[in-house]
Amino acid sequence: MAVETETVEPGTGEPVAGRRWWTLAAVSAAQLLVVLDGTIVNIALPSAQESLGMSDASRQWAVTAYALAFGGLLLIGGRVSGALGHRRTFVAGLVGFAAASALGGAATEPGLLFGARAAQGVFAAALAPAGLSLLTTTFTEPGERGRAFGVFAAVGAAGSAVGLIAGGLLTEYADWRWCLFINVPMALLAVLGTVFVPRDRPLREGRLDVPGALLSAAGFACVVYAFNEAEPHGWGSVKVITLLNCGVVLLVAFTAVEVRASHPLLPMRVLLHRARAGAFVSITLMFLAMFGFYLFMSYYTQGVLGYSPVQAGLVLIINAAAALVGSTLIAGRLLGRVAPGLLIVPGLVAAAAGMLVLTRLTEHSGHVLPAYLVPALVLTGLGLGCVMPPTASLATAGMRWHDIGAASAAYHASQQLGAALGTALLNTIAATATASYLASGGHTAKAATVHGYTTALTIGFGILVVAACLTAALVVPWGRRERLTE
Incomplete structure (x- = not known):
């Protein structure tokens, strides 16, 4: 049996029809942040390398740190979103993403930039599933749902290209640091938009599937890292093969755990x-x-x-x-x-x-x-x-x-x-x-x-x-x- 998921006004139980489109605006802004950050830093990387004195071997961590944290923690972010409430997780993700972006833009040495990029990935891993969940629970009528998901997808589809364009413009006419600083006002505007997003109810039953969380994070991180390392080292390198094998073993173990878990991180029925x-x-x-x-x-x-x-x-x-x-x-x-x-x-x-x-x-x-x-x-x-x-x-x-x-x-x-x-x-x-x-x-x-x-x-x-x-x-x-x- 399906569970009704329409967002309601606290204390009344009635849908807040007038606020649906605020949800779409806030979620779309967050989606742009997440997708844009996957490409915008790539354009700024040569300038950042020169500014911070990064070595050729280490510079890729400005991209890899974000990818590892984001990809490795997404399933945990989805579980946290359900447990704490999608709106609450969404706001926390936006605030954390803005803070991490400000830290990265102000970085004075490579380690600080890499750490900030990893923190961006952590908060993006909570922000992305919380945003899509809010959209799913808010727009249930077929016509409105189609329009809402169309706008959401348009932002996602165009985000990578926008990241390349914005990265080029900001790096050439401002400074590479603005490729990170630009996230701060965007995130804060999205936070202001959440004032009009109706509250949802958190899921208070069950505990976090700790074995599943550890196995999924490690497995996804190994696979994503192997893909990143395949470009410079080749698919036949010992490092890449080892990472891929470890990733596959960990994800198989994750699947076995999830099938038996009473409150799985990723129910197999999904x-x-x-x-x-x-x-x-x-x-x-x-x-x-x-x-x-x-x-x-x-x-x-x-x-x-x-x-x-x-x-x-x-x-x-x-x-x-x-x-x-x-x-x-x-x-x-x-x-x-x-x-x-x-x-x-x-x-x-x-x-x-x-x-x-x-x-x-x-x-x-x-x-x-x-x-x-x-x-x-x-x-x-x-x-x-x-x-x-x-x-x-x-x-x-x-x-x-x-x-x-x-x-x-x-x-x-x-x-x-x-x-x-x-x-x-x-x-x-x-x-x-x-x-x-x-x-x-x-x-x-x-x-x-x-x-x-x-x-x-x-x-x-x-x-x-x-x-x-x-x-x-x-x-x-x-x-x-x-x-x-x-």
């Missing part, structure tokens, strides 16, 4: 529902392909076409605008009216078509921006915009009250793992293909570089086609709405 599993699979593979795509767009426009970081970031506005259209004007309006598969599968196919356009690039391709980049950016943006709202909604639809936080955390963990794997895997494929092409003789460095990119994007195209096929099989039915209520 993952074993067929349509919900399809949502997790499709968003993981979508992020795997898209984060490799963003990486190559940055490399290609700057390294091959000679664009400045700001110009390269501005090109990605096309992708962000297309994602906005796809998530609000297409998925946002149709979500709740058509089966989720009718949005997710075409979205994956559109993104795959965008990747396919770029696989035809060569060093001699003319009119690159209008003939290749614009069509690819539009198609991938529309695809991402059409995939994110239905998967976010499907991942949390019909959940029992005490499972919503876990489902929200699992959805964000799927995105995080996909992004980390996509960046490492596709970059490794590109580097290997480039080296092989050069070794074959008779090719310029530019031709080899473009060949490496197109090879990796061909793999990305294949991943999206596989994702579309799996989603078509799992997210059923096509002609009627599947019952998701537990």
